[in-house]
Amino acid sequence: MLRRLFALLSLCLLLTPAAFAANLAVGDAVPPLALADQFDKPHTLGSDTRWLLFSHDRATSDALHPVLAGLTPPQRQGVVYVADISRMPALVSRLFAVPAMRELPFAVWLARDAANVAMLPREPGKLTVLALQGGQIAAVHYLADVAALPALLAAR
Template identity: 30%
Template sequence: MKSFAFLFSLCLTMLVSPMIQASEYTVGDRLAPISLQDQHEATMVLDTSAKYLLFGRSMKGGEIIKTALEGRDNQALQQAGIFYLADISGMPSLIAKFVAIPQMRDLTFSIALDKEGEISKLLPAAKDAASLISLDKLTITKLQYFDDAEALKQALKEAGLQD
């Protein structure tokens, strides 16, 4: 009888667990503070001072963000309250280590890197797009997706990012 109860609970767990997996964040959800290293191995912290979370999950999304931020530096992003996070977990680790991250070091702004994908797995993203997540004390107030660098650049300008 004990083995039947064990087998029954195991089957039930296997059936129910995929249904209770968390879905991605949406407007009204509150993010926990995030701490990650950037491409220079310096610690970056997303906290209540951030007004915007700029997020890229795909290579295409990252390129859109990189183009939109061209000519900007860390000081400009900080003044506008913008925190840039990239999920690079889908990238082969050797490519990330020896090609991508060294290339990122040439950028004038820092990128918080989620190398495992665990911290950013619930952040909202659209396929081949950049996410601009508006925040109020880490509570999501607005979600926008950009598949065009010029449109993102304009949105960032409206958000207070200076040239």
């Protein structure tokens, strides 16, 4: 009986929506992405987006914030930053994290539901950087050191 219960529980964990989501790859069209930022302003991914930055853990986000803040507004042109905060408790998000993000000089698109960003590729402990061209993914980069981001953005 215990073995069957364990097997059923394991199956349920494997059948989460994220398990069915296929990661985007080079050449794929970026699906519509609509998220609100730290000011609850809605955003949708547009054809003018050249870079999509995706952070799915706190350490990467914390390291990325000063790097993005150090970029000039023209350098941030065409760059969209998405942070997955779906695992953060709602109370912590509402009282501490989001108010702190309001101090940042750039928009942070907040994925409060993991299903909204399940298709985005990721590697543990790394920032995902998607180079976009005409609504399609031209390149996928994973940065362990986010300090390399300005050089990557300038290279294209």
